[in-house]
Amino acid sequence: MYSDLLHALPDVFAWTNFAAVVIGVIAGIVVGAMPGLSATMAISVLVPFTFGLEPLVALGLMAGIYNGAMYGGAIPAVLLRIPGTPAAVATTFDGYPMAQKGEGGFALQVAVVSSAFGGIASAFALMLLAPPLSKVTLLFGPSEVFWVAVFGLASIIFLLGGNPVKGLISACFGVFVSVIGSDPIYGNDRFTFGQLEMLDGINIVILLVGLYALPPVIDLLETPLKTDGVSSSKLGTQSLWKALPRMKSFWKTWLRGSFLGIWIGILPGAGGSMAAFMSYNEARRTSKHPEKWGEGEPEGVAAAEVANNADTASALIPALTLGIPGTAVAAVMLGGLLVHGLQPGPMLFRDNPDIVFGFMWQFLFGAILLVLLGGSLATNSFARLLNLPRPLLGSVIIVLMLIGVYSIHGRMFDVYLMLGFGAIGWVMDRLKFPLPPVVLGLILGGFAEENLRLALRIGRGDPMILFQNTTSLILVALTIAVVVGPTLKKRYIDSRKKA
Amino acid sequence: MLNFFKKTAIASAMCLTAGAALAEYPEKPIEVIVGYSAGGGTDVMARTAAPFIEKYLGDGASLVVKNMPGASGQIGVTEAANADPDGYTLGTFNLPGMMARTVDRKADYDKESFTYLANVVNDPNVIVTAKNTGLDTLDKLLEEAKANPGAVTVAMSSLGGDDHFALIKLENATDTEFTIVPFKGSAPARTALLGGHVAMGILNISEVAEFQDQLNVLGVATKERSEFAPDLPTFQEQGLDLVNGSMRGFIAPAGLPEDVQAKLIDAFSQLSSDQEFLDAMAATANPVEVVTGEEFKQLTADLHELAKGVWETTPWN
Numbered sequence: 001m002y003s004d005l006l007h008a009l010p011d012v013f014a015w016t017n018f019a020a021v022v023i024g025v026i027a028g029i030v031v032g033a034m035p036g037l038s039a040t041m042a043i044s045v046l047v048p049f050t051f052g053l054e055p056l057v058a059l060g061l062m063a064g065i066y067n068g069a070m071y072g073g074a075i076p077a078v079l080l081r082i083p084g085t086p087a088a089v090a091t092t093f094d095g096y097p098m099a100q101k102g103e104g105g106f107a108l109q110v111a112v113v114s115s116a117f118g119g120i121a122s123a124f125a126l127m128l129l130a131p132p133l134s135k136v137t138l139l140f141g142p143s144e145v146f147w148v149a150v151f152g153l154a155s156i157i158f159l160l161g162g163n164p165v166k167g168l169i170s171a172c173f174g175v176f177v178s179v180i181g182s183d184p185i186y187g188n189d190r191f192t193f194g195q196l197e198m199l200d201g202i203n204i205v206i207l208l209v210g211l212y213a214l215p216p217v218i219d220l221l222e223t224p225l226k227t228d229g230v231s232s233s234k235l236g237t238q239s240l241w242k243a244l245p246r247m248k249s250f251w252k253t254w255l256r257g258s259f260l261g262i263w264i265g266i267l268p269g270a271g272g273s274m275a276a277f278m279s280y281n282e283a284r285r286t287s288k289h290p291e292k293w294g295e296g297e298p299e300g301v302a303a304a305e306v307a308n309n310a311d312t313a314s315a316l317i318p319a320l321t322l323g324i325p326g327t328a329v330a331a332v333m334l335g336g337l338l339v340h341g342l343q344p345g346p347m348l349f350r351d352n353p354d355i356v357f358g359f360m361w362q363f364l365f366g367a368i369l370l371v372l373l374g375g376s377l378a379t380n381s382f383a384r385l386l387n388l389p390r391p392l393l394g395s396v397i398i399v400l401m402l403i404g405v406y407s408i409h410g411r412m413f414d415v416y417l418m419l420g421f422g423a424i425g426w427v428m429d430r431l432k433f434p435l436p437p438v439v440l441g442l443i444l445g446g447f448a449e450e451n452l453r454l455a456l457r458i459g460r461g462d463p464m465i466l467f468q469n470t471t472s473l474i475l476v477a478l479t480i481a482v483v484v485g486p487t488l489k490k491r492y493i494d495s496r497k498k499a
Numbered sequence: 500m501l502n503f504f505k506k507t508a509i510a511s512a513m514c515l516t517a518g519a520a521l522a523e524y525p526e527k528p529i530e531v532i533v534g535y536s537a538g539g540g541t542d543v544m545a546r547t548a549a550p551f552i553e554k555y556l557g558d559g560a561s562l563v564v565k566n567m568p569g570a571s572g573q574i575g576v577t578e579a580a581n582a583d584p585d586g587y588t589l590g591t592f593n594l595p596g597m598m599a600r601t602v603d604r605k606a607d608y609d610k611e612s613f614t615y616l617a618n619v620v621n622d623p624n625v626i627v628t629a630k631n632t633g634l635d636t637l638d639k640l641l642e643e644a645k646a647n648p649g650a651v652t653v654a655m656s657s658l659g660g661d662d663h664f665a666l667i668k669l670e671n672a673t674d675t676e677f678t679i680v681p682f683k684g685s686a687p688a689r690t691a692l693l694g695g696h697v698a699m700g701i702l703n704i705s706e707v708a709e710f711q712d713q714l715n716v717l718g719v720a721t722k723e724r725s726e727f728a729p730d731l732p733t734f735q736e737q738g739l740d741l742v743n744g745s746m747r748g749f750i751a752p753a754g755l756p757e758d759v760q761a762k763l764i765d766a767f768s769q770l771s772s773d774q775e776f777l778d779a780m781a782a783t784a785n786p787v788e789v790v791t792g793e794e795f796k797q798l799t800a801d802l803h804e805l806a807k808g809v810w811e812t813t814p815w816n
Contacts, residue, residue, distance in 0.1 A: 141696030142680075182570070185681055186658060186815065187603065196577070199570035323687075339536075343686045346693075409569065450683060457680045458652050458697060 008357035017056040024064020032072020035082045039069035044208035048404035055340040060362045067366035071115035087272030087308035090280040094300030109243045112374040114302040118309030119367025121258035126313040134321040142454035147475035149448035152268030174441020184450040197413045214422025215429040221394040250302045261310025268326030272308040279307030313363040328439040528561045532590040534575025536568040555766035580608035584752040586759035594746040598803040599659040602810045614755040615796040617767035618748030621788035622703040624665040624720040631695040635715040644675040654688040654700040658815040661745040662701040705784035
């Protein structure tokens with residue numbers, strides 16, 4: 001089964017495919033470095049433009065952007081204490097204090113090497129785990145897939161942190177959107193208002209572009225430019241080769257962070273920001289001098305950055321094998337695969353091995369390229385990016401959004417739909433409703449409904465079909481743990497406080 | 500008076516342009532609307548056939564495939580039905596789906612909306628069972644279905660499609676009853692069969708040709724054995740009169756000028772004897788069966804009758 005992996009390698013090195021990864025990584029770092037612009041947004045704006053490209057060129061771009069953006073978020077996190085992406089929040093804890101001490105250059109080098117380490121580990125996890133898992137996926141019938149979807153929804157609502165009630169409301173909005181269109185079994189119209197364009201339901205890319213791209217662009221145009229960050233002359237950069245020996249004590253943190261990131265990536269629902277927080281906390285807990293953390297401890301930057309890149313490729317494991325994307329980015333990438341006629345699931349590995357394994361290699365090379373591209377350029381050029389005129393940037397993104405969404409089906413209706421979702425997303429953002437549950441609600445809500453109904457038909461109406469095998473029961477137990485776990489933990493901590 | 504002049508002027512202008520169009524058809528690119536996204540079975544058929552139609556139309560004719568996916572092909576076929584009948588807009592057509600949609604919902608077209616050019620592909624249905632069921636012959640399957648009505652679950656790609664009609668025909672012919680499990684497309688249905696989550700499946704031969712060792716293929720719903728799997732018996736060989744399949748072809752809007760229609764039908768009818776075309780279709784697992792003009796129209800009418808009959812006795816929604 002791994003011989004296909006080697007067979008796919010030559011294609012990856014075709015110059016167009018390789019150039020796609022290089023361009024993707026650079027674009028990803030740029031996008032990640034812009035506060036507010038995320039990997040999800042960049043990839044969803046990009047997807048419609050990749051329709052005409054060869055599959056590996058399109059996928060290489062996406063793999064590169066994903067890897068690049070997860071590191072790029074560290075640049076403003078270190079220099080301005082503004083996380084470029086949500087996953088870079090934990091990077092600010094020690095990265096910014098380092099920059100203030102004149103070690104900003106070193107902080108960015110730690111970030112780029114750690115990001116690359118995490119990305120490489122994640123790519124290997126995808127290569128080694130996905131093929132055998134794709135064989136196991138035949139065990140997942142409608143009732144099991146239903147429970148995976150329920151588990152994914154539960155984890156995004158309860159594990160995202162913040163307010164589970166707001167998370168639940170966001171998820172419900174997403175599930176509602178999933179109901180629009182013809183119903184999956186009988187084909188009855190639901191909430192389509194007689195519009196033929198709505199019969200197929202709401203395209204995930206349209207929702208993503210609206211929700212993830214419009215609110216940040218509005219923010220970008222609203223907030224005046226601040227340049228009170230550390231200027232690049234004060235970074236205190238030294239050559240990467242001199243910096244590397246100072247990082248050799250991080251290997252334990254790197255391994256732990258990679259493991260956490262990979263595991264969290266595989267679970268549907270959770271994503272990079274949770275991986276970064278958990279890795280940071282674990283590394284601090286086991287550190288010999290935890291009191292120095294938060295005051296410019298390079299290992300803190302390493303812990304956060306390794307974990308937020310380690311979930312990139314592993315998040316695709318459930319997406320490629322089961323066809324169930326666990327994160328918004330995985331959902332967009334899955335959309336990119338579908339555009340090229342690649343149906344996720346066990347057949348993908350059988351029918352298109354060169355493309356699916358080539359995609360995995362592209363993840364690996366994307367991560368390695370981070371060191372070369374990010375390391376040499378980050379210290380100078382990317383820091384200057386933050387000074388780009390924001391109105392220019394904002395208007396370019398809006399134009400790309402409009403063209404991209406129009407080109408999906410070639411109709412204005414979709415553009416209006418996207419703007420409508422953008423308005424809803426902006427209001428939700430202002431009211432501090434989390435947006436990821438909306439996207440997961442749309443994706444997983446559809447899966448849950450369809451598979452629940454299929455399962456009940458197979459069981460001829462008897463709901464016990466949902467509890468009839470071990471896989472289902474394990475998933476039910478996991479779901480209960482995710483829902484009840486945080487409450488129990490809080491009670492336990494409260495009772496200890498009282499005692 | 501002025502109005503009269505206007506009308507005459509417009510009418511004569513129209514005659515002139517129509518005359519010009521007839522004389523030199525095709526004098527500009529012909530658009531072929533495909534109601535599915537690029538890469539699907541219907542799209543592959545259209546793109547494979549296009550260069551051959553160009554060749555047979557001659558005079559540097561050019562066909563441009565335009566994808567208008569959505570609503571199981573309805574958006575595209577509605578667009579084609581409402582286009583100007585000048586021969587410069589053609590569309591792909593799927594049976595029995597396009598006729599079933601006129602029965603199970605309000606469609607903006609009916610069987611009179613089209614000029615029928617040619618059906619090109621006929622992908623016959625097959626009945627398969629999951630390996631873990633032990634139902635490895637048609638007799639065993641029918642025995643089980645008779646002994647426990649409704650106990651056999653049947654995976655298929657949707658309700659109101661060719662697989663659904665094949666099952667109805669089977670039920671009527673053998674006086675049996677099954678439980679339908681309509682997946683979203685044939686790929687997930689096949690995966691569920693491979694995993695043994697459903698007992699039986701009705702698919703198309705192009706979808707199971709490569710899976711013969713992982714599924715029990717009980718028979719093919721054709722009159723003669725299919726070239727794709729010559730070792731698989733037909734149902735008629737096994738004493739069951741079941742012939743059904745998924746058909747894909749080309750239509751134009753109703754009211755096409757007669758000579759344009761004749762020229763197009765002539766071009767399409769030459770496909771069946773073009774070995775290069777047949778090879779290209781075989782490479783994409785598309786069994787070719789060209790039926791043109793009146794015959795195609797009759798085929799559509801028959802399937803419309805079938806869909807209407809089924810809908811009246813056992814509506815699927």
